[in-house]
């Protein structure tokens with residue numbers, strides 16, 4: 011592993027985004043626009059207060075999952091990944107380079123979204139905003155890790171996009187947003203305990219209701235999932251192929 | 253230059269020092285096809301060696317084995333004195349893949365800056381390689397806006413970063429106009445004169461005349477490993493295409509006879 015290569019990779023990924031203005035704009039502002047829409051639908055009432063923070067957890071996860079899975083699929087199919095691995099690039103350099111670049115994007119995205127929800131839409135958050143943003147960045151890294159891993163099992167961009175509903179929607183249904191996790195049937199509640207997004211939403215709720223929130227336990231669990239998925243992702247990067 | 257060719261003619265076997273690539277009993281299976289079997293090869297240092305053969309003969313597979321990205325089922329392959337794929341070789345080999353492996357959504361210069369950083373090559377290499385492939389006027393264009401031939405030259409420039417000791421170039425002149433092709437072959441020759449070893453594949457036989465040594469591959473077997481004059485003498489021909497057709501015919505007759 012080499013910091014030089016990791017940083018260069020993150021820089022290159024950000025350069026790619028910089029030339030793709032539309033993706034960049036969608037990444038940065040779409041969550042805020044959707045939050046405004048939600049606020050409008052519920053007229054800023056208690057439902058918005060309940061769902062808002064959970065969405066702050068969901069957006070970075072989904073958007074980073076999508077961009078990472080497609081970006082790495084492209085690296086695999088265009089031969090650039092093979093070229094990088096034939097060069098001195100370590101697998102970790104590649105993975106962390108993506109993590110760094112998209113983690114940074116997630117921090118921007120979450121800062122804007124949190125700023126809009128709290129500053130403009132009066133979302134009630136008892137805890138400090140920076141913790142909201144930190145949890146959002148961890149969720150983004152989770153999305154990056156899952157995207158990297160999943161790209162190994164897709165041969166086309168169509169397939170990658172289909173993984174989104176397959177892997178993300180069940181987590182969304184079970185994360186406690188629609189029905190509190192404790193009120194679900196026992197089996198579903200147990201499944202929900204095994205899914206990373208549940209902890210992301212729990213962490214956001216904790217920051218929302220508690221002036222001195224205890225998010226580090228949740229943050230640790232999310233980070234552990236992200237590291238585990240990154241390790242699985244690393245195992246799918248092969249220097250030699252058939 | 254020609255002197256070394258004559259020396260080579262006299263030497264039946266190359267000593268370890270002067271071999272850039274040495275394969276013994278190499279076996280490669282792709283899918284359920286045996287692409288290379290019991291394959292021996294020696295490529296001399298400081299030469300431009302042409303790897304020629306029809307489509308599907310195994311050129312790309314052999315090159316991938318040299319670079320160390322191909323799973324190998326048996327035998328040995330040594331590159332610059334190390335087993336192919338060794339970590340330290342990753343700084344010393346430039347590999348140009350048959351389809352250009354560069355990022356289309358960033359500029360030519362950004363591609364080269366990135367790969368130079370990965371290799372730890374000096375910054376000045378970026379401008380040098382852009383000039384070498386004659387893309388100076390496109391340096392700040394997005395690769396996606398370039399033509400096919402230009403895109404392929406960006407990929408070639410990446411292979412030239414860091415002044416690698418061994419360049420493995422898989423059909424680098426496909427789709428280029430005659431002037432560019434001539435310029436690139438001149439460049440290859442200059443690089444070899446400066447001490448680099450080049451293994452260059454092509455399925456266009458007339459490019460063979462530019463090489464110091466020729467390997468003719470057919471269905472995973474070497475039909476020829478000669479200098480150009482040797483090849484002409486052996487086949488009693490005066491053109492590479494003719495010589496290769498002659499060898500292939502002879503091979504086919506032998507197969508039929510068996």
Ligand SMILES: Nc1ncnc2c1ncn2[C@@H]1O[C@H](COP(=O)(O)OP(=O)(O)O)[C@@H](O)[C@H]1O
Pocket residue numbers: 252282283284285287305306307308309310311312313314
């Ligand atoms: N990924 C692969 N899986 C299975 N077979 C392959 C693969 N790539 C190439 N082959 C087969 O291996 C043989 C040699 O291919 P290749 O080395 O690409 O030849 P060349 O570069 O000379 O055209 C061909 O018959 C081809 O069909």
Ligand SMILES: [Mg+2]
Pocket residue numbers: 311312313350422
């Ligand atoms: Mg080929």
